[in-house]
Amino acid sequence: MMSWLADPLTNFFSFLSVLLLLALIKAFHKLWWTPTRIQNLMAVQGIHGPPYRLIYGNTKEISNMQKEAMSRSINLSHDIFPRVQPHIHSWTKSYGKNYLQWYGLRPILVVTEPELCREILNNKDGVFPKQKPSNFLKKLVGDCISITEGEKWAKLRKLSNHAFHGKSLTNMLPDMIASADAMVERWKNHEGKEIDVYEEFRLFTSEVISRTAFGSSYLEGQNIFEMMMKFYPLLFKSLLKVRFPGMSKVFRTSDEIESDKLEKEIRDSIMEMVKKREQKAVTMSGEEESLGSDFLGLLLKAHHGANEKNRISMNELVEECRIFYFAGQETTNTLLAWTVVLLGRHQEWQEEARKEVLQLFGKQNPNPDGISKLKIMSMIINETLRLYTPGDLMGRTVAREVRLGKLLLPANVELHVPPLALHHDPQLWGQDAALFKPERFSEGVAKATKDNMASFMPFGLGPRMCVGINFAVTEAKIALSMILQRYSFTLSPGYVHSPSQFVTIRPQHGVQVILQSL
Numbered sequence: 001m002m003s004w005l006a007d008p009l010t011n012f013f014s015f016l017s018v019l020l021l022l023a024l025i026k027a028f029h030k031l032w033w034t035p036t037r038i039q040n041l042m043a044v045q046g047i048h049g050p051p052y053r054l055i056y057g058n059t060k061e062i063s064n065m066q067k068e069a070m071s072r073s074i075n076l077s078h079d080i081f082p083r084v085q086p087h088i089h090s091w092t093k094s095y096g097k098n099y100l101q102w103y104g105l106r107p108i109l110v111v112t113e114p115e116l117c118r119e120i121l122n123n124k125d126g127v128f129p130k131q132k133p134s135n136f137l138k139k140l141v142g143d144c145i146s147i148t149e150g151e152k153w154a155k156l157r158k159l160s161n162h163a164f165h166g167k168s169l170t171n172m173l174p175d176m177i178a179s180a181d182a183m184v185e186r187w188k189n190h191e192g193k194e195i196d197v198y199e200e201f202r203l204f205t206s207e208v209i210s211r212t213a214f215g216s217s218y219l220e221g222q223n224i225f226e227m228m229m230k231f232y233p234l235l236f237k238s239l240l241k242v243r244f245p246g247m248s249k250v251f252r253t254s255d256e257i258e259s260d261k262l263e264k265e266i267r268d269s270i271m272e273m274v275k276k277r278e279q280k281a282v283t284m285s286g287e288e289e290s291l292g293s294d295f296l297g298l299l300l301k302a303h304h305g306a307n308e309k310n311r312i313s314m315n316e317l318v319e320e321c322r323i324f325y326f327a328g329q330e331t332t333n334t335l336l337a338w339t340v341v342l343l344g345r346h347q348e349w350q351e352e353a354r355k356e357v358l359q360l361f362g363k364q365n366p367n368p369d370g371i372s373k374l375k376i377m378s379m380i381i382n383e384t385l386r387l388y389t390p391g392d393l394m395g396r397t398v399a400r401e402v403r404l405g406k407l408l409l410p411a412n413v414e415l416h417v418p419p420l421a422l423h424h425d426p427q428l429w430g431q432d433a434a435l436f437k438p439e440r441f442s443e444g445v446a447k448a449t450k451d452n453m454a455s456f457m458p459f460g461l462g463p464r465m466c467v468g469i470n471f472a473v474t475e476a477k478i479a480l481s482m483i484l485q486r487y488s489f490t491l492s493p494g495y496v497h498s499p500s501q502f503v504t505i506r507p508q509h510g511v512q513v514i515l516q517s518l
Helices: 002-044 059-070 086-095 114-122 135-141 150-163 166-190 197-214 218-237 254-284 295-303 314-345 347-361 375-387 419-423 469-486
Strands: 098-103 106-111 194-196 394-397 402-404 407-409 414-417 487-491 499-502 504-507 512-517
Touching (some): 002 098, 002 106, 059 098, 086 098, 086 106, 106 114, 114 394, 114 402, 114 414, 150 295, 150 314, 166 197, 166 512, 197 295, 197 314, 254 295, 254 314, 295 314, 314 347, 314 375, 314 469, 347 375, 347 469, 347 487
Parallel strands (some): 106 414
Antiparallel strands (some): 402 407, 499 504
16 A cells, blocks of 8 residues: 555656756756856857856946946046946956956857947848847836837837938927027026036936927926936946846835836826827817927827838837937936036137137027037037947847857857947057047048047947937037037036946036136
């Protein structure tokens, strides 16, 4: 009788043993065998890097290096690469221009050779598509043009090109000028006193987006911006945290719960803005033109369009609004802030820029023809974008086994192109690469980069180059022109130079200047 009972138990435990063995083999393969195989494959080809560490990869090292770098002061040096991306700065020195690092179990090839960067970002034959978005990236930008691929991307790109180029961009100039005028008028109360222009530029860029893209005042969009100011810091806290599959939904931190709540509230606020525009159109004539000609109007026309192939969903519409709120405000805000830091320190270039502005516009508001002729200001902006590059890196993935230059890359390896590393490379820009020298761009970007355009890519490169580049630069030129017409400025003794990586490269403690009326 006991023998009869023992057999099923024996079989059951044998079955459990087999399952356990298979699970151990799978775990060993995923946690150790595959990373070791990829490391060895790349090492044979001369690509090395910090050693893979079980489960965490190099995330702890990166986090510690970033904390240590941020704890150091760099005075007023523009040599910000070691501070903002200390791991890339250190590891490119130790392992070469291209090296392998690990985010948890994810192998990442960091590439800083211009020719290879250009090959990756041009993405011929679709072998280097955008990497599959992580939960972090999905929360950061949503399912928008920045991370989509294929037909969906082509549809959204065409729509955005129409919104931010040519006549559409020209139509936005009066609103940009009105917002800049309101800002410089507000500054009259601060003449001879310290003012944080970084905060002022945040308000200015927020209002420009609300007016030009959504046809509303800053007050209507203020709630969205305030929620985003809370949302993104919470999101970035979790960037380098390694999660065990399936556990992130079970063990959630208070930050994660709060960020989810804010994400929903941001979406609901945008939806409310969309509904108000649709209701207004119905109240007026019901015709397509009544939806408006701004960015939101163009998105709504695409949503309600008769051509099903070109039609966008409501979710796509909301996500495009969200990314434009985020990217449109953040990029121009930091560009303006760092340009003022540079002109506040380098007074000779501030005077040169002012002479050009007064020669073209006098005391009148900027006009489209004059904006296109701002050569010195273009040089200054390009040099600012080189030294204080907005984006930290561009990510791609290897769709299938493929050659990149002389390298043979296995499928699913991620590729990171860090523009800041290229922009501060003495081999590309000379031994004075860390100095502010706008004259580098006196003959245009092509001559400055010796026709190697991959040496300078503040807004990306290739077909995925940022669609809002003309919008951001035009907005910056208008704001700077109207400031230079009315004020001279110097950096305040209270200014602390502290570039930090947070979506873009931000001035961690703001930008305090002393204004003098002209």
